[in-house]
Amino acid sequence: MKLQSDLSRVLGLGSARAGSHHWIHQRMTAIALIPLALWFVTALLTHMHDDVVDLTNWIRSPFVTVLLVSLIAAMFYHAKLGLQVVIEDYFHVEIVKVALLIAMKLACVFGALLGIVSVLKISFGMT
């Protein structure tokens, strides 16, 4: 049964069947970030006085590489989902809201790529 009027259906209004997507992804990344972020903070306490050689040797371990890449991906995706809600809630001028959303999302993608490429560059011994 369709609950949309004929006019809404023609105009493409109504449920896009994607309503729970944001909510579920926010929780998924949150759950992933609990162990990842706690691991990273304890690792930082161990490695904060490393020189660049010791630090890069540590990052080169496959486990550390994968954990760091996972952390960066989950972190920037979680940040994107959270900042999106904040922008949608507090900016009510459409053009400002859309501009901020686009800038924020592009910045998150750029940040994630920058972090992941840096980790991989170290990991593959190109430093």
Next chain:
Amino acid sequence: MAGNPLSPHLQIYRPQLTSGMSIVHRITGIALSLGTLVLLYWLVAAAQGMEAYESAQRCIGSLPMQLLLVGWTFSFYYHLCNGIRHLLWDTGWGFELGTAYKTGYIAIGAAVAMTVLTWACVIAQGGAA
């Protein structure tokens, strides 16, 4: 629509622990998002080699940066503890007023305790970076 008041009308509510913690969750989330810039700076420097990394370590070890890091540490632990509180709510648990207050105090207490513990570790090692 323009000019209409938008809910929630914060000025008519008495400040409460629950609403305050919700706002702080957002503020710490924004702070942590900005903090990722420091993490990126540190990682990019490490990928660029010794000179860049040493200058990043000096910058991160400076006093203003250390103070910011203390703020980020608290933001991280608060967002983590209150985030776990949110995940518990998502299962349908913890909505009774008494429980919501109790978990709120636990989250704040745990965040403060973990921040103090983390920086005790840092100071015992002679400061960050």
